[in-house]
Amino acid sequence: MEHLVEQALVAAPHKRLVWQLGKVVRVVPETSRTKTLVLEVPDWPQHQPGQHLDVRLTAEDGYQAQRSYSVGSPPEDKHVAITVERLEDGEVSPYLTDELDIGDELELRGPIGGYFTWQASQGGPLLLVAGGSGVVPLMAMIRHRAAAGREVPARLLYSSRTFEDIIYREELDQLAQDPGLEVFHTLTRSQPEGWAGHRRRIDSTLLEEVAWPSQQQPHIFICGPTRLVEAVATTLTELGHDPARVKTERFGPSGG
């Protein structure tokens, strides 16, 4: 597992991350609880798929709150998109989903994080496992894969509570017309009539069915609530995947 360290050492030198203003140019409702904010950020250094940014909100009396959000757009896009899930009693997410509108500005800095990243040039196969809004950084990879036009075989295993909770559903359907990308949904709480996808939490049988065998050495990225991330990462290691190829990200509090 020396890899973990080697990968860290090849990372590029770092410039100071400064706060800057992004302007909301588009708001896309994704599900009843999530929205995508498309931002125009004049000095955005190109990010790598999987990276995140920090948002800082300032009230009139100077009070501030900061949170992290994954970039969902690929580096090829001229705008930077984040997708935010509204947490009922949250401090920041309801502001982003309910209050912020086209033309508003948002203070942010990034891109941040250089480990949970994938570039098409790294090749594949690519195995992505998401729970809920954990799909956001993985979507950046999927969109980048499509934009880069590389024929890297990729699979997404995506767990949502209900059909309505699936983020980016239509875009995923479209992208999956490319035979190189396979999307597997599982719905853990309820399923619409005639649902042909999976209907349980991601377990070892499901992973064995969907994942490439360890001999093919897929690059693996897992993002979502802690319980899902822990279970999937452990199971994949048990199935023989090299822990150095299993990269994880968790989103925070009870989720994380």
Added chain:
Amino acid sequence: MSFISRGFKGRRRQEGISGRVPPGQYVTEDFPVLSAGPTPQTPLSTWTFTINGEVDAPKSWTWEEFRALPNETITKDIHCVTKWSKLDTVWQGVSLDVLLSEVDFGVDYLTAYCDGGYTTNLPIEDVTDGKAWVVYGFDGQPLAPEHGGPARLLVPHLYFWKSAKWVRGLELTRDDTPGFWESLGYHDYGDPWREQRYQGD
């Protein structure tokens, strides 16, 4: 910069804890988990803790030997760079003062190394005089694997990535050598009160 987020009010901190929460942090009751990869599984029968590098003679403990060292229960606030802080967390473990007193050295830095390949760098000044521990208990229970069990570093006055999970040893070094997150753009020192999150902060 005096940018105001239109319409943002925010949740004010509760009275009494404001002096305990560094800038840009919020208090959580949960215990979030953060790590870059799978949780390593090391059986206690093969677990050791080692101090090596620039020391006269390296020193190593087995799990049994380690558990027999004098330990203490510590109550501390912890601060994660992903913005959460958790107050009054209760840990049990061995002070680094106890561990470092077992080796002779004349250098100023160390790199903590872990199962899974994770590393982090620290000035020795920051881990002596009651400032750091190797802990194996949390809230009166054995430390859970996802939180770094069987044992992790605890350096509560720095951002929590410095409190390396699954720690297996300390390599004493002459120079400050960036560890895992430090090489990926995170700050070399990581003082939450000065908001040293990323390189250049």
